[in-house]
Amino acid sequence: VEIAILLYEKMTALDAIGPYEVLGGMPGAKVRFVAREKGIKRTDSGYNLLNAEYGLDEITAPDIVLVPGSSYPQATMRDEAVLRWLRDVHAKTKWTTSVCTGSLILGAAGLLQGVKATSHWMALDGLKKFGAEPVKERFVRDGKIITAAGVSAGIDMALTLAAIECGDAVAQSIQLMIEYDPQPPFDTGSVDKAPTAIVERLRASLVAQNLE
Amino acid sequence: VEIAILLYEKMTALDAIGPYEVLGGMPGAKVRFVAREKGIKRTDSGYNLLNAEYGLDEITAPDIVLVPGSSYPQATMRDEAVLRWLRDVHAKTKWTTSVCTGSLILGAAGLLQGVKATSHWMALDGLKKFGAEPVKERFVRDGKIITAAGVSAGIDMALTLAAIECGDAVAQSIQLMIEYDPQPPFDTGSVDKAPTAIVERLRASLVAQNLE
Numbered sequence: 001v002e003i004a005i006l007l008y009e010k011m012t013a014l015d016a017i018g019p020y021e022v023l024g025g026m027p028g029a030k031v032r033f034v035a036r037e038k039g040i041k042r043t044d045s046g047y048n049l050l051n052a053e054y055g056l057d058e059i060t061a062p063d064i065v066l067v068p069g070s071s072y073p074q075a076t077m078r079d080e081a082v083l084r085w086l087r088d089v090h091a092k093t094k095w096t097t098s099v100c101t102g103s104l105i106l107g108a109a110g111l112l113q114g115v116k117a118t119s120h121w122m123a124l125d126g127l128k129k130f131g132a133e134p135v136k137e138r139f140v141r142d143g144k145i146i147t148a149a150g151v152s153a154g155i156d157m158a159l160t161l162a163a164i165e166c167g168d169a170v171a172q173s174i175q176l177m178i179e180y181d182p183q184p185p186f187d188t189g190s191v192d193k194a195p196t197a198i199v200e201r202l203r204a205s206l207v208a209q210n211l212e
Numbered sequence: 213v214e215i216a217i218l219l220y221e222k223m224t225a226l227d228a229i230g231p232y233e234v235l236g237g238m239p240g241a242k243v244r245f246v247a248r249e250k251g252i253k254r255t256d257s258g259y260n261l262l263n264a265e266y267g268l269d270e271i272t273a274p275d276i277v278l279v280p281g282s283s284y285p286q287a288t289m290r291d292e293a294v295l296r297w298l299r300d301v302h303a304k305t306k307w308t309t310s311v312c313t314g315s316l317i318l319g320a321a322g323l324l325q326g327v328k329a330t331s332h333w334m335a336l337d338g339l340k341k342f343g344a345e346p347v348k349e350r351f352v353r354d355g356k357i358i359t360a361a362g363v364s365a366g367i368d369m370a371l372t373l374a375a376i377e378c379g380d381a382v383a384q385s386i387q388l389m390i391e392y393d394p395q396p397p398f399d400t401g402s403v404d405k406a407p408t409a410i411v412e413r414l415r416a417s418l419v420a421q422n423l424e
Contacts, residue, residue, distance in 0.1 A: 017229040138395045150391025172400040179362025181401030182394035188384040189393030
C-alpha cells in the first residue's frame, strides 16, 4: 500500500508524523513524502524540519493520501498545483484523509462538497464555505474521505484506518509498538473540556493568526 | 528556553516530533534540531525525512536536551562524538530528557548511573547494564533527568515538562492547541493491556531486529 503524505511550507509537523508512524507500520507500506517542490519544508514554527523526497508529478496513484494541517493553511489552500494534484489522486485513491486544517485544503480542492468532515476545533466552521458538513468528532469517515480533528487526532484516525485496511491485530500491534497508552497530565485536550479562559485566550491568538 | 532535539540516522520520527510540537509551544521556546552532522537523517523505516539545522558544535548550552529513540539505537549508542556531546550539555542543562530507547543512549553516555529511568517496554531491561534502575511508568523523573516510555509517551512527558517550566495554564493551552484528547480505537498500547499473542509476536520481531 502506497501512502502519500503531502508536505508544504508552514505545515504542522505532528499532523504528518503521527499518522506516518502508524500507517508506515502496516505490512508492505511505502510512505511517500511529497510536495510541490521536493526538498526541505519549514514548519509553522519556522523550523526547516521536514523533507519531501518526491515532487507532485512523481506520485500519481497513491492508495492513501494524507493532508496535514497548519496554523497558516491559506497559501496552500490557494496553491493550484497542489489542489489539482489532490483532485487527480483523489479520483484514484482508496482513502483520502486529512488531519487538522488539512481538511480546509481538501475543501479548497473541491473534495468536500456535501461531505461530513471535521477539522481543528478552531477551523470547524470554516469547512462550511466548501460545502462540507462540519462534525465535531475525533475523526469523521464519509465514504472514502476521513478527516481528523486537530494535530494529535491524526494518530487515532490512522490507527482506525490501519485496522480497516489490515485488521484489528495489526493495528493493535502498531499501537503497542508506539506504546500508545495515552496518559495526558490534564483533561484539557478538547474545547468542551478545557477551562473557558484558556479556550478564549487561544481563540484570540489564533484569530490574530487569521486561522478563521 | 533553548531546546536541543538530537537527530540521528535510523531514529524514530515521532519520538522527536511529539515533544517538539509540545515544547516548541512554550512561550519563547527555540528548538534546535541537532545532529553529529547537520542535514537530512533517515528514519528507522528508511525515509530521508528529518533535517538537522545544527551540528553538535553549534549547540553548546541548551536548557533542555531531548534524545529520541530508535528501533536500531546501537550505532548511536557507540557514537563517541554524540555521547561526549550529551555529557557536555548535560552538565549544564536544566532538563535532560529522552523518549523510547533514547534512554539507552543516555545510558551509553554514562548519564544514568543510579538513576531511575524508563524506556520502550521492549528495552526496559537493557537499562540495567548502564547502572540505571528500570521503572515501568509512562515517564520517570529523577532529578533533572526525565525519561519517557515508547514513542508516543514523549507527548505526555513533554506536556508535564511544559507545566513544570511554564505553569499548568500554558501546558493546558498547548494540549488544547494540539487537541490532545486521545481516543485510541483499542486499549492495547501497553504490554500489560495488549493481548499476549500480539505482545509475543512483536517481541519476536523486535528481538530479530536485535533491540534487546
